Amino acid sequence: MSISRLSIQNLRNVITLDIQPSSDVNLIFGENGSGKTSILESIHVLSLGRSFRGPKIKALINEHCEDMTVFARLIADADSIPLGVTRSRNGDAVFKARGQAVGSLAELAGLLPLQVINxxxxxxxxxxxxxxxxxxxxxxxxxxxxxxxxxxxxxxxxxxxxxxxxxxxxxxxxxxxxxxxxxxxxxxxxxxxxxxxxxxxxxxxxxxxxxxxxxxxxxxxxxxxxxxxxxxxxxxxxxxxxxxxxxxxxxxxxxxxxxxxxxxxxxxxxxxxxxxxxxxxxxxxxxxxxxxxxxRHCIFLVDDLPAELDEAHRQLLVDWLDRLETQVFITGVEQEQLLQPWREKPNRQIKLFHVEQGKISEQL
Ligand SMILES: Nc1ncnc2c1ncn2[C@@H]1O[C@H](COP(=O)(O)OP(=O)(O)O)[C@@H](O)[C@H]1O
Ligand SMILES: [Mg+2]
Structure with a gap:
């Protein structure tokens, strides 16, 4: 299972973002405060309706906006499932899967199983x-x-x-x-x-x-x-x-x-x-x-990979993520530190993204 497209509007400092993630490995680097964690949060919002940083929805919505939206296309087996979440400052919430309102948040969580390491x-x-x-x-x-x-x-x-x-x-x-x-x-x-x-x-x-x-x-x-x-x-x-x-x-x-x-x-x-x-x-x-x-495979979100891990253990964690053959989104400040542990894994398709003041660009 993987996210083949992710788009975000007005989530924290990310005003518009639209990417086509790799079905394997997505490495996201940028300075502190650039918006890396916000991008991972958007995926969490799609799965659980809220951030992993706490239940306050208002904190997630860009301070100048009334609502935030996350949209993704999920590829599961041969199925392609559009998912969307909109949350508003006034408390309104819309959760959609396959273009229809979902009956309960459990349905979304069932479609998009996530593990977060932060x-x-x-x-x-x-x-x-x-x-x-x-x-x-x-x-x-x-x-x-x-x-x-x-x-x-x-x-x-x-x-x-x-x-x-x-x-x-x-x-x-x-x-x-x-x-x-x-x-x-x-x-x-x-x-x-x-x-x-x-x-x-x-x-x-x-x-x-x-x-x-x-x-x-x-x-x-x-x-x-x-x-x-x-x-x-x-x-x-x-x-x-x-x-x-x-x-x-x-x-x-x-x-x-x-x-x-x-x-x-x-x-x-x-x-x-x-x-x-x-x-x-x-x-x-x-x-x-x-x-x-x-x-099935669950998607892993790893926020700030290097934190508290030395090089050998970063490598070990990456080796395990590689063995799981799941889609991963990994953030870090330095590009090289993120790339290094994946160097010896030629079978994995890696996409590298740079985030700067809420704007993302794919590095080719
Ligand atoms: N509701 C909000 N509206 C606008 N900006 C916000 C909001 N919440 C947080 N921010 C800002 O968004 C930026 C991105 O934060 P974050 O994703 O945590 O960055 P990173 O993980 O790259 O260090 C920070 O500079 C933060 O001050
Ligand atoms: Mg962060």
Missing amino acids: ADVFLLLEGSPATRRQFLDWLVFHVEPTFFSAWKAAQRCLKQRNSILRRDRIEGSELAVWERELVSVSERIVDMRTRAFNVFSEVFHQLIGEFVMVEGLTLSLYRGWEKDKLYADVLADTLERDSRLGFTGAGVHRSDIRIRIKGHAAADVLSRGQQKLLVCAMKITQGVVFAQLTG
């Missing part, structure tokens, strides 16, 4: 469980067709249970109805997450040694409640506490991937450079597992 990757180690849960759910969403509806059902049940808990008098029979459904849907979610996690974990352990040697590294999936206990029992045991607090304390909304080194959180033990390698290995693993389980 400065925020450290959050996978030092951020809240939500970051790691979303990381795992990305994979589960793409490989388990019923995951999204199960996840939405769990949200609905949790909301209902919480609202019952907040009432002065708890209606036992009403609570039981929602809890029964919550338990059943949570078990399905845990099954799906466990399956995806097990494949992820196996591939990750095969691959991590190439990136960084860390003795005693373990990954484990925390379901969201105590080990060896049935969720129904946990809900019964915590009812009093939950009703005092007004929300459900245990469940699939608390799941986490625990990344530990000899019992300590990885973020507390590893150097910054080692952390970056560990999370790069996790991202590459996502790409490998995604391809293995779906037969």
